[in-house]
Amino acid sequence: MEFVQSINKKEKQELSLSKHSSAPKPSNMGSTASTSHKGMREAVPMWIYTAKLPEDQTNHKFTSMSSGMQQLGPNTxxxxxxxxxxxxxxxxxxxxxxxxxxxxxxxxxxxxxxxxSVGVGHDNVPLTLNKSCSLVGNCKESWALDLSTRRAVHAAGIKKYPSTQVFLPDKFYMYLDADSGSLMFGSDHTYYGTAFDGIPTDKPLYPMVSAVTHGATITLFYRGEGVVRIGPLRKKR
Incomplete structure (x- = not known):
């Protein structure tokens, strides 16, 4: 019970600090390009800077999980x-x-x-497996980054990601372009490039997380939908 209470307190602090924030600002991104898993230089998609929170956020929370997961709050x-x-x-x-x-x-x-694992999948992806694995990304209905092995995982396909093979920090960002079927990741200082492209979007893609470690605590915040703008971003005066 003490464990749950301490996590709830921590989540409340994070919510207080984060509820008015939006997507990472350009000045925080650091690198303006990254080498993708295809070995090509890749520019940062500018729409990640234009994301705005929707007025109605009632659907932006965890609602489905295995019996081995405990919900500590809407986002955790x-x-x-x-x-x-x-x-x-x-x-x-x-x-x-x-x-x-x-x-x-x-x-x-x-x-x-x-x-x-952190990624996306269809609503028929199983929420528990009787083996230690990258559950999200383990089947053809899901695509994910395994943070521990630093691999982009989808069914039988496994790729090194990010190309630099650095570990992503405690806090990072996932970018889903459901128009083109692309999944990317970044941090406050680095854009890591495209992990997947060509993901089918004929069915909805749901953000998913999976873990094998007892006590592993994962928090996910929806930061909004990005808008594609023509021309460079302008600073507000």
Whole structure:
């Protein structure tokens, strides 16, 4: 019970600090280009800077999860199952089949263990598997980054990601372009490039997370839908 209370307090602090913020600002991104998994130089998509929160955020929360996951708040889940021979997952309430969307993820490096996946999947992706694996990304209905192995995972396909093979920090961003079927990641200082492209969007894609470590706590915030603008971004006077 003490564990749950301490996490709830932490989440409230994060919500207080984050509720008025939006997508990372250009000055925070640092690198203006990245090498994608295809080995090509890739510019930062400018729409990630234009994301705005919707007025109605009732659907932007976790609502589906395995029995091995505990919901600590609308945006936070923790793996409560002991042992490392099963994998548990949680799924976002709202799925996306169009638009460009920004998500902020908090998944502490110290809690990731051997497999820790963040990505998207269809609503029929299982929420638990009786093995230690990258559950999100394990099947043809899901696409994910395994933060521990630094691999972009989809069914039988595995690619090194990011190309620099650095570990993503405790807090990072997931960018879903549901118009083109692309999934990218970045941090406050680095854009890591495209992890997947050509993802089918005939069915909604739901943000998903999975973990194998007991106590692994994952928080996801929806930062809004980006708008494509023609020309350079202008600073407000």
């Amino acid at each position: 889940v923790a793996r409560q199952r002991t042992g490392k021979f099963d994998t548990d997952a949680a799924r976002w309430k709202e799925g996306f089949s169009s638009g460009k969307h920004v998500f902020e993820v908090v998944f502490p490096v110290a809690q990731r263990g051997v497999h820790a």
